[in-house]
Amino acid sequence: MALFSSLSKSKQAQAPLPGLSLGVLVGNIALLWVWAQIPVWYRSGSADLDAYATFWDAWLGAAAISAMLLLTNAAVLYWATLPLALPHLEEAGPVDKAQFWKHHFVFWLCVSFHLVCLAFAGWLALTILTKGWHWPF
Known part of the structure; x- marks a missing residue:
């Protein structure tokens, strides 16, 4: 039982990876x-216009x-935006400056995706x- 509690505590304190969130977004x-693109690909193989x-x-x-x-x-919000928005960095301890900027850059890319x-x-x-x-098209 102590093994599972120590694993859950270490997982909670780990900062979210911006690369994983960027992967979800991309x-x-x-x-x-x-x-x-699927309708265009369908058209290239079919002669039936109707x-x-x-x-x-x-x-x-x-x-x-x-x-x-x-x-x-919903997928980007759950797996990319929220993990980066929640206050994980304070619990994980100090982070280097490059990780900090990657974190915020990917977070704002996700927010831009939602707004667009x-x-x-x-x-x-x-x-x-x-x-x-x-x-309209």
Whole structure:
């Protein structure tokens, strides 16, 4: 039992790694890019324009984009932004200056990701409402 308590204490005092958080952020951006490219890849292998139009509407519809933005934002928030935002550094003891700046740089990249996604979702909702529920693209 003492073994598990000592492991949990040492894990709590360890500062979060900015590289891991950056990996989560880059992975989610790559996921969004690949997800947006799938209709283009489908079109390159298909000559059926009606099937392509149906696939495009379903894959890049407002509900699908909203779901993907919500999922990627939740993943970045849980595995990247919050670990860097929580006060782990005070518990871990002194850190070198390079680690401090990496930590804050990745944190602000994550915050920028959230703000850009929020701005895009707001623009998308406003555009859809003003165009009478028509897709803006």
